[in-house]
Amino acid sequence: AQTVTQSQPEMSVQEAETVTLSCTYDTSESDYYLFWYKQPPSRQMILVIRQEAYKQQNATENRFSVNFQKAAKSFSLKISDSQLGDAAMYFCAYRRRGAGNNRKLIWGLGTSLAVNP
Amino acid sequence: EAQVTQNPRYLITVTGKKLTVTCSQNMNHEYMSWYRQDPGLGLRQIYYSMNVEVTDKGDVPEGYKVSRKEKRNFPLILESPSPNQTSLYFCASSPGGSNQPQHFGDGTRLSIL
Numbered sequence: 001a002q003t004v005t006q007s008q009p010e011m012s013v014q015e016a017e018t019v020t021l022s023c024t025y026d027t028s029e030s031d032y033y034l035f036w037y038k039q040p041p042s043r044q045m046i047l048v049i050r051q052e053a054y055k056q057q058n059a060t061e062n063r064f065s066v067n068f069q070k071a072a073k074s075f076s077l078k079i080s081d082s083q084l085g086d087a088a089m090y091f092c093a094y095r096r097r098g099a100g101n102n103r104k105l106i107w108g109l110g111t112s113l114a115v116n117p
Numbered sequence: 118e119a120q121v122t123q124n125p126r127y128l129i130t131v132t133g134k135k136l137t138v139t140c141s142q143n144m145n146h147e148y149m150s151w152y153r154q155d156p157g158l159g160l161r162q163i164y165y166s167m168n169v170e171v172t173d174k175g176d177v178p179e180g181y182k183v184s185r186k187e188k189r190n191f192p193l194i195l196e197s198p199s200p201n202q203t204s205l206y207f208c209a210s211s212p213g214g215s216n217q218p219q220h221f222g223d224g225t226r227l228s229i230l
Contacts, residue, residue, distance in 0.1 A: 044221070045207060
């Protein structure tokens, strides 16, 4: 069974600095998707960035980028120029590629990020 | 605006009193799913639906029912709620292509006393 591990329950960063959140996963599949979701205090689940495993290029969305290491099964999230609004719980999630309930997301337990002014 | 709408957002109720959490999406998505989020356990899938009249159990279906009579709606039914169903619930949907990310509702906080 696939698992997702986030080893940092809590992190903090100074405003305008850069922070990296870690995520590792375990799967025997060769093709899958990886996601980072943000959950602010409002509890909404907001997609930050996604990576398709067959793509070697790391995904980037504005200040958010990932370091995808397929062989190491590692998927870290880098937040550059951190802003106060980035303070939230961040979840790493995995999903198999293909039809059927492969769309089920398998979640890590989250990393709580604090941004200090 | 494309969205997944859950109602209610908050509910406090008592053991055994049947309740329904509604979920509606306006994006014509085929796939819909319910998750519950608990501290230390993360998010776990309760039920999912591939399309109208097609539903199946997720990882933690005990104590829940769902239905999918229309494409846009996927209600979660607790026939006889118990305190261990106190949780934060999310509905999610995605279109037919498997490479599409899921869109989430804003969550429903249920407290069963």
